[in-house]
Amino acid sequence: MDWTLLLGIGRFILATTLLLLLTIPTAFVVIQMELKIIALMQLRIGPNRVGPGGMFQSTIHGFKVLAKEDTVPDQADRATFTMAPWMVYMAAAMSMLVIPFAPGLVAFDSKISVVYFFAVLGLSVVGLLVAGWASYNKYSLLGGLRSAAQMVSYEIPLTLSVVGVVVLTGSLSFTEIIAWQLHHGWAFLPQILILPVFFIAATAEINRAPFDMVEADSELVAGPFTEYSGMRFGFFFFAEYVALFIMSTILVTLFFGGWLAPWPFPAQLGGFIGTIYGLFWFFLKAYIFVFVAVWMRATLPRLRVDQLMGMAWKVLLPLALVNLFVTAIVVVVGKL
Amino acid sequence: MDQTGLLYVIGFGFAATIFVFGTILFSWLITHRRRRPQKGLPYECGIDTIGDTWSRFGLAFYLYALLFVAFDVEIIFVYLWAIVVRAVSISGIVMMGIFLAILMFGELYAWKKGDLRWQ
Numbered sequence: 056m057d058w059t060l061l062l063g064i065g066r067f068i069l070a071t072t073l074l075l076l077l078t079i080p081t082a083f084v085v086i087q088m089e090l091k092i093i094a095l096m097q098l099r100i101g102p103n104r105v106g107p108g109g110m111f112q113s114t115i116h117g118f119k120v121l122a123k124e125d126t127v128p129d130q131a132d133r134a135t136f137t138m139a140p141w142m143v144y145m146a147a148a149m150s151m152l153v154i155p156f157a158p159g160l161v162a163f164d165s166k167i168s169v170v171y172f173f174a175v176l177g178l179s180v181v182g183l184l185v186a187g188w189a190s191y192n193k194y195s196l197l198g199g200l201r202s203a204a205q206m207v208s209y210e211i212p213l214t215l216s217v218v219g220v221v222v223l224t225g226s227l228s229f230t231e232i233i234a235w236q237l238h239h240g241w242a243f244l245p246q247i248l249i250l251p252v253f254f255i256a257a258t259a260e261i262n263r264a265p266f267d268m269v270e271a272d273s274e275l276v277a278g279p280f281t282e283y284s285g286m287r288f289g290f291f292f293f294a295e296y297v298a299l300f301i302m303s304t305i306l307v308t309l310f311f312g313g314w315l316a317p318w319p320f321p322a323q324l325g326g327f328i329g330t331i332y333g334l335f336w337f338f339l340k341a342y343i344f345v346f347v348a349v350w351m352r353a354t355l356p357r358l359r360v361d362q363l364m365g366m367a368w369k370v371l372l373p374l375a376l377v378n379l380f381v382t383a384i385v386v387v388v389g390k391l
Numbered sequence: 392m393d394q395t396g397l398l399y400v401i402g403f404g405f406a407a408t409i410f411v412f413g414t415i416l417f418s419w420l421i422t423h424r425r426r427r428p429q430k431g432l433p434y435e436c437g438i439d440t441i442g443d444t445w446s447r448f449g450l451a452f453y454l455y456a457l458l459f460v461a462f463d464v465e466i467i468f469v470y471l472w473a474i475v476v477r478a479v480s481i482s483g484i485v486m487m488g489i490f491l492a493i494l495m496f497g498e499l500y501a502w503k504k505g506d507l508r509w510q
Contacts, residue, residue, distance in 0.1 A: 071406045121418050140409045148407045152399060163399040170470060200452050207459040214466045221473040270486060286418035290411060376491060387480045
C-alpha cells in the first residue's frame with residue numbers, strides 16, 4: 056500500500072472534519088459575543104441564566120433550533136426551498152478551505168487562494184436569491200432581490216480593494232502574502248487608504264449592520280429567511296455568523312499579518328510551539344474585528360436602501376481604483 | 392499535474408453537503424410535527440396575500456446585475472495584471488489605465504442617466 060496516498064487521505068479527512076466542526080463553536084461564540092456585548096453597551100445585563108454568566112445561551116439556542124418543527128409553506132417550491140440553506144452554508148464553509156490559521160495549518164494551500172476565496176464567498180448571493188424566490192412570500196422575494204443587488208454591488212469594491220495588496224506582495228496566495236508581511240511589515244500601513252473601503256465593503260457583503268438591509272426587521276420581517284424554521288433556518292444563521300468570522304480572518308490575513316505576532320518572534324518560523332503561537336494571534340486578531348462588527352451594530356442606525364446602493368458605485372469603486380493605480384505606480388517606480 | 396487541490400474542493404463540498412442534509416434529517420427525526428392549514432400560509436400579518444407573489448418586479452435590480460457582470464470580468468483581468476505588474480512596468484500600467492477608463496466611461500454613463508439611483 057502506498058503510504059503517501061494513505062497519509063494524504065488521512066490529512067484530507069482530518070482537515071475536513073476540523074473545518075466543519077470549527078463552524079459550530081465559531082457561530083456559537085460569535086452569537087454569544089453579540090448577545091452579551093450589545094447588552095452591556097445598552098446598559099442591560101443580557102443573558103445570565105444558562106451557564107456561568109449566561110455563557111451557554113447561544114449553544115442552547117442552537118440545540119433548541121435543532122428540535123424545532125420544520126415547516127414548509129404550501130405554495131413554496133419544495134426542492135429549491137431545501138437547497139437554499141445548503142447553498143448559503145456551503146459558500147461560507149467552502150471558503151474556509153484556503154484560510155491559513157497558523158504556519159502550515161491550511162487545508163488547501165492554493166496559489167490562487169485570493170481568487171478562490173472571493174469566488175466562493177460570492178456564491179452565497181445565489182442561495183439568498185433562491186431562498187427569497189422559493190418561499191412564495193412577498194417579503195422574502197423583496198429581501199432576496201435586495202440582497203442580490205447589495206451583495207453584487209459591494210463585491211466589486213471588495214475585490215478591487217484587495218488588488219492593492221496583491222500588487223504589493225506580487226502573489227495571490229494567502230500564505231505568500233503572510234510571508235511577505237513577515238519580512239516587510241504588515242500590509243495595512245502601505246494600504247491605509249484602502250482599509251476603510253475594504254472594511255465597509257466587507258461589512259456590506261456579509262449583510263451586517265449598518266448594512267443589514269436584507270433582513271431589515273422593520274421593513275421586511277426577516278428578508279429571505281421569513282418562511283424558514285427549524286434547522287433550515289439554523290443553517291442560514293450559522294452561515295451568517297461564520298461569514299462574519301471568515302471576513303474578519305481575511306481582513307487580518309490581508310492587512311494585519313495573519314498569524315504573525317506584532318513583534319518579531321523566532322517561533323513564527325514553524326514547529327509545534329509556532330503553530331500554537333500563530334493560532335493564538337490569529338484568533339485574537341480575528342475576534343478583535345468580530346468585536347468591532349458587533350460594536351458597529353450596537354452603535355450605528357441602519358442606512359436607507361438608496362444611500363447604500365449609491366455608495367458602492369459612486370464612492371467606494373473610484374476610491375478602490377485610485378488606490379490600485381497609486382500602489383502600482385509606487386511599486387513600479389520605487390522598484391519595491 | 393497535481394490535482395490534490397481540486398480533490399480537496401470537491402471532497403470538502405461533498406462532506407459539507409452530507410453535514411448539512413444529515414443535520415436536517417436528524418432534526419426531522421427528532422422533532423414533533425403537527426400540521427395545521429394555517430401553518431402553510433405565507434407570513435403576512437394575518438391577512439392572505441393579495442395577488443401573485445411570483446410576478447414582475449422593479450428593473451433596478453437588473454441594471455445592477457448588468458453593471459456587475461461588466462466589472463466582475465474586469466476584476467479577473469486586474470488580478471492577473473496585479474501579479475505581473477513588476478514585469479510589465481509603466482507601459483502595463485498605462486494599458487490597464489486605458490482599459491479601466493473605457494469601463495469607467497460606461498459606469499459614468501449609467502451614473503449620468505440616473506441608473507445608479509435606487510427607485
